[in-house]
Every structure is written in C-alpha cells, then in structure tokens.
Amino acid sequence: MATISNDPSTQVNVALEVESLKKSFGGVAAVDGVSFSVEKGTITGLIGPNGAGKSTMVNLISGALKPDSGHIRLDGHEIGGLEPHQIGARGLIRTFQISREYPDMTVMENLIVSAANQGERLINVCFRPSVGKKRDRELVERALHTLVTFGLYPLRNEYARNLSGGQKRLLELSRAVMADPKVLLLDEPMAGVNPALIEKLGEHIVGLNKELGTTFVLVEHNLEIVEKICSKVIVVALGATLAVGTMAELRKNQAVVEAYLGGDVRERVGS
Amino acid sequence: MDIILGYVTTILVFFFTYNIFTLGLNIQFGYTGILNFTVITFMAIGGYVAAVLAMPKAPAGSGIYYILGLNLPWPIAALGGVLAAGLLGYLIGQIALKRLRSDYLAIVTLATGTLLYGLIGNGTSIFDGWQGLFNVPQPFAGFRTWTPLGYSIFFTIVTAVIFVFLWLFANRIYKSPLGRVMRAVRDDQDVVEAFGKNTFKIRMTAMVLGSMYVGVGGVLTIAYITALSPAGWTTGETFVVWAALLVGGRGNNFGAIVGSFLVAVVFNEATRYLPQIPAHPNLIPDIRYVLIGLAVILSVYFRPQGVFPEKKNTFFEVPLGDNSKTIEEHLAGGLSKVGEQ
DSSP: OOOBOOOTTOOTTEEEEEEEEEEEETTEEEEEEEEEEEETTOEEEEEOOTTSSHHHHHHHHTTSSOOSEEEEEETTEEOTTOOHHHHHHTTEEEOOSSOOOOTTSBHHHHHHTTSSOOOOOHHHHHHOHHHHHHHHHHHHHHHHHHHHHTTOGGGTTSBGGGSOHHHHHHHHHHHHHHTOOSEEEEESTTTTOOHHHHHHHHHHHHHHHHHHOOEEEEEOSOHHHHHHHOSEEEEEETTEEEEEEOHHHHHTOHHHHHHHHOSOHHHHHHO | OHHHHHHHHHHHHHHHHHHHHHHHHIIIIIITOOOOSOHHHHHHHHHHHHHHHHSOOOOTTSSOOBSOOOOOOHHHHHHHHHHHHHHHHHHHHHHHTTTOOHHHHHHHHHHHHHHHHHHHHHOHHHHOGGGOBOOOOOTTTTTSOOOHHHHHHHHHHHHHHHHHHHHHHHHHHHHSHHHHHHHHHHHOHHHHHHTTOOHHHHHHHHHHHHHHHHHHHHHHHHHHHSOBOGGGGOHHHHHHHHHHHHHHOTTOHHHHHHHIIIIIIIIHHHGGGSOOOTTOTTHHHHHHHHHHHHHHHHHHHHOTTOSSOOOOOOOOOSSSSOOSSOHHHHHHTOOSSTTOO
C-alpha cells in the first residue's frame, strides 16, 4: 500500500507532507485542500483561528479520520487512510488536546506501556515469558531516564489519575518520548497550562528536538511559545494553507492578521 | 456423613467453576475493559459442544435430538467444547469489537446471548431444545469402579487442579507485557491505538481467552452434573458472575476468588436454606437475586474497587539500598547490575 512518492517536491529532508487534503462533514468542508510540508528535525508550528480545521487535520494525519481526498506522506510513504495504529507504528505519534493518561496505571507503567515492541504477544506469555522480562528491564531503565528528565521520578509509583493537570501534561510528553517517534504531533500541548509550565514544556520540546532529532509539529494557540520554539510556522484558515514563514514574517502578513481578527482590519481600524 | 461430604464436594465444584467463569470475565472486563454481558452463553456452548462430542448418537425414535453425537473420548470432547466457546467469542468479537465499545458493546453481547438462548431453546434438533441434554457420559467413569462419593471427590480434585492452572495462567497474563497493554486499552483505547498498537487484536485476544476460560467452566459443569438445559443458563446467571467480579475486585484475580466464594457459595447456596413458602415457590430464588443485587450495590457504594482492589504494579527500584548517590548519578553509571536480584 505504501509507495514511494514520485512527486518531485518530495525531498529527502521532508518528514511529513500533506498535499491537497480534503475532508467534509455533511456539506461543511472542514479541511479544504490544505497542503504543507514539515522538514526533518524541525519544530514546526501549525496555527490558525478557531474553526480553521486544525483539529480535523490532526485527526486526518493520525488516522482517526479518513480523508476524502489528498495525500499524507510520512518519510515519502503514503499514510493517508491507514488505521491509527498503523500510522503510530510507522513512527508518527500524536498527543491529545485534553490529557489522556491511563488513569488506573502508575506513572511508570504509563511510560513503559507506550514503548513499541514490548513483546506483548500471547505466544510469549505461554512459552517465552523471559522475552517480556528482558525487554521490561531495558524499558524500565529508559523510563527512569525519561522520568528524571521530566522531573516525574518522585511520582513514578503514583497512579496517573492522581497527578495534577500540569504533571499530566509532562506525563503525556514523556510517554510520547518512550515511543521513540520520528514525528511527534502535539495537539495543543499548552492548553490549560500555567505560564511557568509552558516555559518548561517548551524547553523539553527543544531539548528533545536537539538530543533525539525528533521532528515536532506543534498545533498551538499560544503564539508566544510558538514564536519562541518554532523555526517555521504554518497558518491555516478555512481549511486551507494561508501562509508559511517565521512568526516575525507572519506578523507583517496582512492576510494572517485578518484571518485572526476576522474581516478587513484596515476597514475596522479606519472607521 | 457421606451426604454432607457429597454436598461439600458439589459446592466445591461449583465454587471452582464459578471461579473459572469469574477469571474469564476478569480477563475480558477487569484487564481489557470489555463489557461482556453474556458470560453464561459461553459456558453453555462449551458444555453443550463437549457433551454432543462425548455422547453417542441420539437413539432413533426416542424423541431426543441433538447434533453430532460422535462418542469421542472425553479429553477430545472437552477440548472441542473449550474451542467452541473460544470460536463463539471470536465471532461475537468480529461483530462487536470492530466498531463498538462500552455500553453499545454490552448491548450487542446481551442481544447475541438472548438470540442464542432462543435459538437453542426453540431449535429442538441442536441440543434438544428446552429439554436440554441429559445422560451425558461421566468423564472418569471408566477409570475404576467408583462409589458416588469417591467419584465426587475425584472430580473435585480434578476441578481444583484445572482451576489452579487457569489461575496461575491468568496471573501470568496480567503481569506480562500483553496484560499491561490490555490494561492500557481498558484505560484509554484511543491512546493505545495512537501509540501504534492494534487495539482490535488486543481486545480480540482478551475476548477469545476469556471465552475459553468460561468454556472450561462449562465443560466441567456439564461433565459433573451430566445434564444441561436452557433453564440452567438464563441471563440472570451472567450477572451472578458479574456480581462475583465486582464484589471481589475487578482486575485482581484474588478478588475474583473471594467474590466467587461470597456470591456463588454464600449467597447462592445459603439462600437455599431459607424456609420454602409453598404458595410462592419462586420467592426464595428471587430473594437470592435480590440479595446478590444488594451485595453489588453495597460494594459499589462503599468499595467501588471491590473487596480486594487491583494492586499497584511496581518495578525494580534504584537505588537499591544505596542512598549515597542520587538517582541521576545512578542512571549515569548505567543500570546493568541493578534489578537483577
């Protein structure tokens, strides 16, 4: 099913490419021909006013929704229309707008269970229990490193449901790290987070990007943090790409300002 | 004395088979969060199929009809019954697990169970309809000449051994990476899916395994009683198993044992000693269900996690008795030695 794209625009350094993606609900076109690409190893912002179709785009890219038409390519391979788990297994991991920890599992378990290839097969349970045990040891060690990095180590044996809102955000990010993603698609990771923790989450994202080379796509409403950490920002409005550039460039872009404020700004300011 | 012992062995067989049902439901619901509201149907299918595999052909003109009648030795018949229960779980899973979850899934399982109940009851040529199967050959009858009590005791021991094996295996699943992923599916299926794991496959594994567990209980039931009719597996029976799991503690296999004891033995059996009221023959069975319902309500209200809640799982700790270094220093030094104790 996955074929290498012959599209000349697909370059080796593109991690994620979206091309003329469309999705309608009834008669409403939520995503209407959006196209953009995300270079490998970058932190790319995806912003846009409410109703721009950002959440639908995230759901299309992660496979939770099936596109009506268009292409989504991960490392040059078509992933549009695949099941969410197939996309996840190919290295595109998403997080959710609202923290969705595994409430009745400990913080440590939340991390370990998120890793790929744990040996979670019935045949291992029956005949080769040592496979899981051996892998568990590696995973515990990795999880400990991650927990220390994110400052969650003291909470390792706490049930995830007992964490505070901010701690759950950190847990989501550290859990995503355990999956060793190529592309990490963060859906509003700063929503409902206090300014101090926004800083901290931003630092973690930059740190992971530098150390592990993970490509980040950050769907976010907090433009301050987007400006701080994103090298490139894609603006979407009405389900299509409106502009691409750095935050500084976009601030001068009339179309972007209008999309955010609605209508013709000059007219309103002038009258 | 023999009567009392015979009674005790019968209760023990009940206790162990209910335990096996509860373990099966625990794998489905307690581990994986699958709301199976037709547990007892898997018991019936397991039992019936094992019986028709072990029984000889129905004598012509006797007015008794059932399929197969292959007269196979019991080990093969029992295996066939368990596999049939697993196959039914697979088929229901194909319908219900693909797109449905939570209450919708529960309704589909309940409806499937009711359909099969009507089908088996009214379809007289499958398992002899409402009459049910009887004179099922006893599995160990040919070993030696048994006294009735000796046979009961031997059967109890066999049931206990099978139960212990299944209990250990259920615990092994729980502690394995597979069990861990199952619990993650229970907690949030979408997230597990987003992390690249095929949740349909995981839920199907739990569904089939749980069904096979209940099937084992069904095979043991029909082998011990040597008869089974639809009156023995009404929808209410499913909720006795649910009550056992909820009162005992979902996710905890020890809780499942305690729940089976409380519900299946104490409530189900103790209420048989309430004096019968001749004018209302159904009063006592109804009171039994009222009491079981009350036990569920009380336990959900006062101890929502059950008498024995799920245990917290911990992993090896660093530093192990060595507090001279911080965790960062330990991690920097590598953990190759740690945790091998």
